[in-house]
Amino acid sequence: MKVKVRLQPIVSNINLPTVLKTAMFPGDSFERLFIATQVGEIFYTGNGIIKTFLDIRSRIIELGTSNGGYDERGLLGLAFHPKFYYNGLFYLHYSVVGTQGPGALPESFNPNPCDPKTLNLKWLNRENQYDHIDTVEEWILQSNGQPQKRRTLLNLRRPFFNHNGVNSLNFSPETGKLVLTTGDGGSGYDPFNLSQDFMEIAGKIIEIDIDKNTFIYNPPVVTRFFELPVSIQETLTVIAKGVRNAPGISFQRFCDRYIKYVGNVGQDLVESIFSFSYYKPIPVTQLIQAYLMNSDPDQERFINFGWRGWEGDFPSPIIRNCPENLDLDEKVITYYNDAVITSAKRIHPLINYFHQDPRPDKFKGTSLTGVQPYMGNRIPYLTGSVVFTDFARRNEEIQAPVRGVLVYTRVRTDCKPNDFSVIETDYNFGYQSAYYVSLGTNLGQTRLFLGVHGSANVTDFNKGTVFEIVP
Numbered sequence: 001m002k003v004k005v006r007l008q009p010i011v012s013n014i015n016l017p018t019v020l021k022t023a024m025f026p027g028d029s030f031e032r033l034f035i036a037t038q039v040g041e042i043f044y045t046g047n048g049i050i051k052t053f054l055d056i057r058s059r060i061i062e063l064g065t066s067n068g069g070y071d072e073r074g075l076l077g078l079a080f081h082p083k084f085y086y087n088g089l090f091y092l093h094y095s096v097v098g099t100q101g102p103g104a105l106p107e108s109f110n111p112n113p114c115d116p117k118t119l120n121l122k123w124l125n126r127e128n129q130y131d132h133i134d135t136v137e138e139w140i141l142q143s144n145g146q147p148q149k150r151r152t153l154l155n156l157r158r159p160f161f162n163h164n165g166v167n168s169l170n171f172s173p174e175t176g177k178l179v180l181t182t183g184d185g186g187s188g189y190d191p192f193n194l195s196q197d198f199m200e201i202a203g204k205i206i207e208i209d210i211d212k213n214t215f216i217y218n219p220p221v222v223t224r225f226f227e228l229p230v231s232i233q234e235t236l237t238v239i240a241k242g243v244r245n246a247p248g249i250s251f252q253r254f255c256d257r258y259i260k261y262v263g264n265v266g267q268d269l270v271e272s273i274f275s276f277s278y279y280k281p282i283p284v285t286q287l288i289q290a291y292l293m294n295s296d297p298d299q300e301r302f303i304n305f306g307w308r309g310w311e312g313d314f315p316s317p318i319i320r321n322c323p324e325n326l327d328l329d330e331k332v333i334t335y336y337n338d339a340v341i342t343s344a345k346r347i348h349p350l351i352n353y354f355h356q357d358p359r360p361d362k363f364k365g366t367s368l369t370g371v372q373p374y375m376g377n378r379i380p381y382l383t384g385s386v387v388f389t390d391f392a393r394r395n396e397e398i399q400a401p402v403r404g405v406l407v408y409t410r411v412r413t414d415c416k417p418n419d420f421s422v423i424e425t426d427y428n429f430g431y432q433s434a435y436y437v438s439l440g441t442n443l444g445q446t447r448l449f450l451g452v453h454g455s456a457n458v459t460d461f462n463k464g465t466v467f468e469i470v471p
Contacts, residue, residue: 003381003408007427007450007467011050014464015039016074017451019167020440023080026088026141031442033449035466038074038458039063040094054139054147061095061132069457072162072186073132077169077248079178081210088141091153091178091210093168099133104159109191111318111334119335123159123185123192126223130157133221134164136180138210153178153208154232155221156201159194160186163265167248167370167438174251174258177207177237181262183245188267189316189334190308195242196342198287198297199224203307205240205249205262207281225284226291233288237281240303242310242346247438252373252386252445259411261350261386263368264305264312268319269331271368272305272312272349273388275411279303299345306346309338313352313417350386351409351420355394363405363422364394370439374408376446379471385410387423387448387469389436392456401429404436404452406469427467437464 010033019036035043035050040057043050056075063071077093084090104123111118123129136154139147158164163183170179184195184203195203201223214231222228225236245265252259257277264272280301290297308316316339317331333339353365370389374382385408393405406423429452438451447468454463 001381002421002424003379004424004426005379005406006470007425008470010045010449010466010468011035011043012465013462014043014466015041015461016437016453016458017464017466018074018076018438019078020438020449020451020466021078021080022442023090024085026085028085033442033466034078034080035451036075036078037464038071038076039461040075042075042078056092056094059094059097061097061099064457064459067161069455069459071458072164072166074458076134076164076166077136077180079169079171082171082173082176084141089150089210090139090141090147091137091169092139093134093136093165093180095158095164096133096135101128101130101132103131103161104129104185105187105191109187109189111189111191113318113332113334113336119337121191123194123223126157130159131161131186133157136169136208151216152218153210154180154201155219156182157221157223158185158202159192162186163245165246165248167440168246170249172207172251173253175207176211178210179239179249180206180208181243181246181248182206184243184307190244193308193338195244195307196309196338198238198241199226199291201225203241203243204238205243205246205303207237207239209235209237226288228284233284236284238284238287239279239281240305242305242307242342244305244307244311247368247370250372250441252375259373261371261373262305263371263388264307264349265368266355266365267311267316268355269314269317270312270352270354271365271390273351273368273371273386273409274305274347275350275386276303276347304342304346306342309335309340309342310346312349315339349417350411351417353390353407353420361422362420363390363407365390365405366394367391369404369437372439372441372448373445374441374448375444376448378446379469382408382423387439389439389450391437392435401431402433402435402456403429404434406436406450432463
């Protein structure tokens with residue numbers, strides 16, 4: 001069924017709005033919308049005005065300097081403690097100023113199935129060959145209304161500039177723990193296969209027990225779990241691996257349990273959304289014990305999204321032009337062995353959508369940027385559905401301003417994959433491009449917020465708008 005909505009502007013002329021969350025200030029009686037921008041500002045709205053909550057631009061790595069203005073670093077995660085109203089605690093994930101390195105590889109990576117060397121690369125000399133450092137911090141809103149940093153939870157060395165996750169911090173309503181989604185480290189095709197390695201922090205979904213005090217104010221910079229101090233290891237459990245790059249995790253209450261949704265940004269073929277309810281996380285201390293004993297950890301009911309062997313429901317391909325017919329593509333399995341090894345251990349996506357889709361009522365995807373369940377009743381046909389956004393609708397045939405796309409799907413009761421439908425919007429962006437960079441919701445999941453930017457470059461300032469999606 002076709003659904004049409006309106007985009008109602010809330011605030012304009014801001015930088016890239018990467019995270020959209022609501023929270024209630026101590027002493028307040030209503031939720032406020034918080035907007036975190038990639039360059040390091042956090043705003044909040046209320047009574048029709050916008051105010052600055054926190055400005056950490058001086059803490060953020062210089063963005064857009066080496067990739068023509070495009071960047072995937074910056075302020076990537078913001079989460080409010082479930083008891084923020086009482087304790088004022090909130091959490092940040094960002095790329096740290098002054099940590100720029102040369103990168104883990106001297107040139108761009110392209111695997112070649114005919115060259116085994118390209119399929120078995122190792123990340124060597126990690127202390128020197130890296131791109132930047134990401135940090136996860138705990139902050140507190142003091143009684144005088146000023147935020148202040150309390151402690152650092154993790155310092156992570158990242159091999160490349162991209163695939164750091166976005167909307168990467170969220171609290172689990174099931175466990176009360178802070179959930180961190182980490183991308184596979186970047187480049188393309190996961191050159192070091194970090195996402196499947198249990199010892200690598202990259203490419204995982206990790207729960208952090210923030211109620212445990214590690215008594216370490218500034219942890220060491222690491223890439224692997226065994227490099228962490230024991231007191232930090234004891235705060236961590238791993239929910240999932242095989243993550244390429246995820247726009248966060250979202251939770252939908254269903255009777256007495258929660259359905260979890262995680263999007264996995266694709267490489268060449270598809271974007272994927274996974275859902276699961278029952279799972280068995282593995283404590284990091286158990287992973288390290290298995291590693292030291294050279295054995296496999298118990299993976300019963302552990303979640304594996306399959307990357308890098310699988311891109312959604314398909315063995316990860318390399319797509320090349322057919323020299324005899326340029327209108328056709330040749331698709332070669334990139335990592336055959338990886339696909340075989342993970343074929344029985346991975347979960348299947350709730351939905352795939354394609355970078356090339358010939359159906360007239362669909363669209364050609366670029367990059368998944370947000371996944372949220374909608375439990376409100378103002379847009380009746382969307383109630384109970386899963387709404388998602390794509391960065392930009394591909395359209396090679398015509399030269400026109402870029403438009404992102406808003407989409408929805410439903411979870412089938414028989415657990416089989418479902419199709420999706422494009423949500424029509426009425427907003428006229430004119431001649432300006434409109435990249436859909438984030439999707440957010442309020443605490444009750446009855447309102448949806450859309451972050452849009454007029455450019456793909458982080459160096460193009462003040463081109464962002466945040467909308468509420470309304471009937």
